[in-house]
Amino acid sequence: MNKSEFILKLKKTGAIKFGEFTLKSGVISPFYFDLRGVISYPEVLDGVVELLVEKVKNMEFDLIAGIPYTALPIATLVASKLNKPLIYIRKEEKSYGSGGKVIGKFQKGNKCLVIDDLITTGASKIESAEEFERQGIKVKDFVVIIDRSIQGKIDLAKRNYRLHSLISLNFILETLEKHNLISNSKILEIQNFTSKPTKNSNKNKVTNQLTKKVKDKIHQKQSNLILSLDVTKQQDFFEILDKVGDQIVMLKTHIDIITDFDEKFIPKLLKYAKKQNFFILEDRKFADIGNTVNYQYKEGVYKIADWADFVTAHLIAGAGTLHGLFDNLEGKSAFVLARMSSQGNLINENYTRKCFEIARQFPQFITGFIGHGKNAIDIQRFKSKFPGNELLLVPGVKLKRGHDNLGQQYLTVKDAMDGGADCIIVGRGILKSSNPRSEAKLYRDLAWKIYQKNSKE
Numbered sequence: 001m002n003k004s005e006f007i008l009k010l011k012k013t014g015a016i017k018f019g020e021f022t023l024k025s026g027v028i029s030p031f032y033f034d035l036r037g038v039i040s041y042p043e044v045l046d047g048v049v050e051l052l053v054e055k056v057k058n059m060e061f062d063l064i065a066g067i068p069y070t071a072l073p074i075a076t077l078v079a080s081k082l083n084k085p086l087i088y089i090r091k092e093e094k095s096y097g098s099g100g101k102v103i104g105k106f107q108k109g110n111k112c113l114v115i116d117d118l119i120t121t122g123a124s125k126i127e128s129a130e131e132f133e134r135q136g137i138k139v140k141d142f143v144v145i146i147d148r149s150i151q152g153k154i155d156l157a158k159r160n161y162r163l164h165s166l167i168s169l170n171f172i173l174e175t176l177e178k179h180n181l182i183s184n185s186k187i188l189e190i191q192n193f194t195s196k197p198t199k200n201s202n203k204n205k206v207t208n209q210l211t212k213k214v215k216d217k218i219h220q221k222q223s224n225l226i227l228s229l230d231v232t233k234q235q236d237f238f239e240i241l242d243k244v245g246d247q248i249v250m251l252k253t254h255i256d257i258i259t260d261f262d263e264k265f266i267p268k269l270l271k272y273a274k275k276q277n278f279f280i281l282e283d284r285k286f287a288d289i290g291n292t293v294n295y296q297y298k299e300g301v302y303k304i305a306d307w308a309d310f311v312t313a314h315l316i317a318g319a320g321t322l323h324g325l326f327d328n329l330e331g332k333s334a335f336v337l338a339r340m341s342s343q344g345n346l347i348n349e350n351y352t353r354k355c356f357e358i359a360r361q362f363p364q365f366i367t368g369f370i371g372h373g374k375n376a377i378d379i380q381r382f383k384s385k386f387p388g389n390e391l392l393l394v395p396g397v398k399l400k401r402g403h404d405n406l407g408q409q410y411l412t413v414k415d416a417m418d419g420g421a422d423c424i425i426v427g428r429g430i431l432k433s434s435n436p437r438s439e440a441k442l443y444r445d446l447a448w449k450i451y452q453k454n455s456k457e
């Protein structure tokens, strides 16, 4: 089977689609390639395996990897034909922090050729290469069946990886045109789409009105600092706030740790918020069904809805939590925990993606996400998947990397800000200092400098 015949077969099996498709990144694409079904058409499967074998047989490698799920059965056949060992990264284990698990036998220093079905940006390829490299496997070459943009090759080249593709988008369009299987207007639409930057073009869309309010205050106060005021006595709380309040854009509270909480606390806090001009984020981490969080938010001792500008929420219980919190309420919204900073936390890529899907559906309820990562690149990758212009708050930040003895993991201010954080959340880094005011100023200046530099680029 030659490449043109393969394309015509793909079209026939429904693997090449035209219409309106929302990609993982949130971008709307006028076309979509779905190669998952190829395995059910022996002739097409044989065809693509034959083409791949031809493409890679003279390359230098010891192992073949397939990226699950789509490319794995295809790579299996290629490996078998070339008599090479196959490996892959188990997808379910690929939770953030814990790293993926490589299945199959290999030796450190082995060279691995990685096969995938498609490439748009290089992001997921780089992620899998990094995982292999962590295990001592060398990765240099990627082979994909369809290259749907020029961005992927550029992204990979920046990291010194080579991309080999069987067929390009242009070749697909030419072949379909030759066989009258696509209209000229569709070709123009697709070319127009692909000539725009492939990076998330939704980014400038205002999806939540409150993000602008926070951004404005960041600029007004020239501060990206959120103080996590985790102390248990009112006196300590207000003593520190006195010294630090003017340095911060937002104050993060855990209201339920204040031992001597009484009816005077909230009015006093609100006075500070007004005078020192900061938002209040109550880090309540709502996680229950809508009906319960509604009570937890509005009732009880703390009546959080009355005074907190923002709250944090998990979406483990689904979008009902957000409805329970904010239905029929104006001007309030949440920061959603899309990743956590603590070691061994159970949030994985799939969960994070589901959070973004809910945010795409209910942008009015979500001002931003809380997230963390291995390093700046990992955080950038995380942020690039936000559905709109939500803000990124990064906790687990100190001047030096490290951890506490209860699983908290720390990144540096630079890691977080280079990763694209709009704000850093700092607790003990400031609270345990002998001079919280000067320490807060240090964090603030550091973050603001990087923020300004990065916004210019």
Ligand code: 5BU
Pocket (backbone or CB within 6 Å): 228, 230, 254, 283, 312, 337, 339, 340, 341, 342, 370, 372, 395, 396, 397, 408, 425, 426, 427, 428, 429
């Ligand atoms: P620290 O003292 O800077 O480690 O405090 C961090 C604060 O941020 C603390 O109040 C946590 O409850 C909060 N936090 C976090 O550390 N990691 C997370 O993923 C989330 C919140 Br969400």
